[in-house]
Amino acid sequence: MQYKLVHTCLRVRDLEASLKFYTEGLGLKETRRKCFPEHDFDLVFLSDEAGHFEIELTYNYDREEPYEVGNGYSHLAMTVDDLEASRERHEEMGYPVTKLMGLPGSPPRYYFVTDPDGYDVEVIRAQPEA
Structure with missing residues (x-):
């Protein structure tokens, strides 16, 4: 299966x-x-x-109240070729964005942007194809 x-x-x-x-x-x-x-x-x-x-x-x-995202949901994730330009664009569009981040000991390779309902989307630098 x-x-x-x-x-x-x-x-x-x-x-x-x-x-x-x-x-x-x-x-x-x-x-x-x-x-x-x-x-x-x-x-x-x-x-x-x-x-x-x-x-x-x-x-x-006719939903009046916002949905509760909850404390178990974390995020969706997507990749993009130009991380810095993507982050700048989302910021210019008025969406909440975090700073560029990386895992401990790693260079920055992602940020989060929040949609109108409070769902977070992680935007990750795409890895070059080998």
């Missing part, structure tokens, strides 16, 4: 703000959308160019 990761679901309060973050901020593309107005929710799926994994944004209509 073989398992394959297919998506992670994030519940979002403002679908348009979340779509802007994931498409404009992180370069993901909407792959499909399922709307269920009779049940008061929409599902929007986003993926990168490879398309092997998706983020599912679940938008429940």
